[in-house]
Amino acid sequence: MAERNLTARDVVFHIRRYSPERDKSPYIQSFTVPVKPGMTVLEGLHFIRETVDQSLAWRYSCRMGVCGSCGMILNGHCTLACNTQILDIAKGELTVGPLPNFTILRDLVPDLRPMFEKHLSLKPFVVREDEADVNSPDGEYYQSPHDLEAYLQFTYCIKCGCCMGACPTLATDLAYLGPMPLAASYRYNVDTRDVGRKNRAQAAGAAHGAFRCHYAGECSRVCPKGVDPAKAIQWLKRQLVLDYLHLAKKQKPCAKQSGPGKLPRDPKIPEAPAYTIEGAK
């Protein structure tokens, strides 16, 4: 405790509060938090809940920038509370609010369901025509490093919704699909295992689809995982136009390889050592 007093600096958290059953409209409530170097916004919120106000609500889980639960707007910047250190973004004051462009369920908890419904409408999974093979695979699909590179960065998306909160188009058009679902659509379109591009084009090329993007680039700027959804949307637009004009280069489907154990063994690879525990397999 003494150590904290020596190194702590007070930062005032201005938190946007709202409880639909109690409040007519959102309001700002301020809390003073003693902040040590390295302390994250998430820890600051925990401090408030543990010592001042137990009713403060927000969403979190992993505390290490993986689950994407704690997306919120901090000093005007949509980001994750768990991997943002307070002293990196605030000297004495910090404004904390729920992600914009979503309905607020309570305090800092946005309703992310519309985002996931849009995401689902774009079939964010590998679509295969050979259903029998999907259900009982007898091999694996080979992708070269080049094939992987085409979509790898977009797989880093953790669906935190920060890009959706920062999107100026979504701010005026709530029906717009938004950066996360559209980037996911592109990610699967360029996956050589996938054949669902035509189906996704129906939703991505619809009235509130990819062509609503003005390329403001805010989504890419705020992404806590360094994904570039703005780029994915521009590439998606190009794909849609070239597909419509029948000018798109046909994507070479990935080849299927024999399943594990079916290929001849490479003699250069040494045999695995025997099990150390008798009977274990």
Added chain:
Amino acid sequence: MRETKFWTWHMLAGVVILVLLGFHMVSMHMGGLTGICVADRSHDAVDPGNSRARDANPVFMWIYIPLLGIALYHGLYGLRTILFELSLKPALETAVTALLVLVGLGLFGLGTWAAIAAHGAALAARG
């Protein structure tokens, strides 16, 4: 998918406008320099005499009618996009689209009629 079609044509229209508007700039605003489609170089390109000479030239008519149509499509689609940003209800979106189509067709009809009539009048005046 419908929007993909509209957007693709919007982009292609932009490219065509660039070419046709280039012709317009060269002939109308730089006619004194280039001498293209200017009957009397001693007068300005927008001089009534030069204007009548252009009206009589069928090339002008057949360039300006497509330019009008393409520019109207490009501009009105852009306007529709801006209006749709205002989070309109689906029924209103349909009404806006219908209204813009009507306005576009009306202006195109009027412009086409004007170009053809001017061409005919210029030819008649020439005898």
